[in-house]
Amino acid sequence: MCNKVTLSKKGAAHISYCAQCKHIYIWHRNLMLTFSDAQFRSFKKYTESPDFNESFYRFPDGESRLILHTPNADICFAFTEDEWTDFYAAMEEAEYMCGVYRLIY
Known part of the structure; x- marks a missing residue:
C-alpha cells in the first residue's frame, strides 16, 4: 500500500508522492492522474507552452474554461x-517539493 506524502494542496488540487512506488498523484475533483517523476515534469512542461494559456473557450453555461488536451x-x-490557477500553482509547489523529497528518499 502506498504511503503518500502531500506535496501541495491548492483549492481542489491535491498532489501527493509515494516514496515506495515513486509515483506522483494529482487529485482534482473527479480526476486522478498518476505519473512517474519524469512524466510529471514532462506534463508540467507541456502546460507551460506559450499558446496553452490562451486555450480558454466559453462553455454552454457561459463560463470560460481552459481546455487541456x-x-x-x-x-x-x-x-x-480559478481552478487552473490553483492546479498550476499546486504543480509548481509539488515540483519544488519533489526535489526536496528526492534528497530525503
Whole structure:
C-alpha cells in the first residue's frame, strides 16, 4: 500500500508522492492522474507552452474554461480560470517539493 506524502494542496488540487512506488498523484475533483517523476515534469512542461494559456473557450453555461488536451484526442480536461490557477500553482509547489523529497528518499 502506498504511503503518500502531500506535496501541495491548492483549492481542489491535491498532489501527493509515494516514496515506495515513486509515483506522483494529482487529485482534482473527479480526476486522478498518476505519473512517474519524469512524466510529471514532462506534463508540467507541456502546460507551460506559450499558446496553452490562451486555450480558454466559453462553455454552454457561459463560463470560460481552459481546455487541456491529452494524448488521447477523445479526452480533454476543462478548468475554470480559478481552478487552473490553483492546479498550476499546486504543480509548481509539488515540483519544488519533489526535489526536496528526492534528497530525503
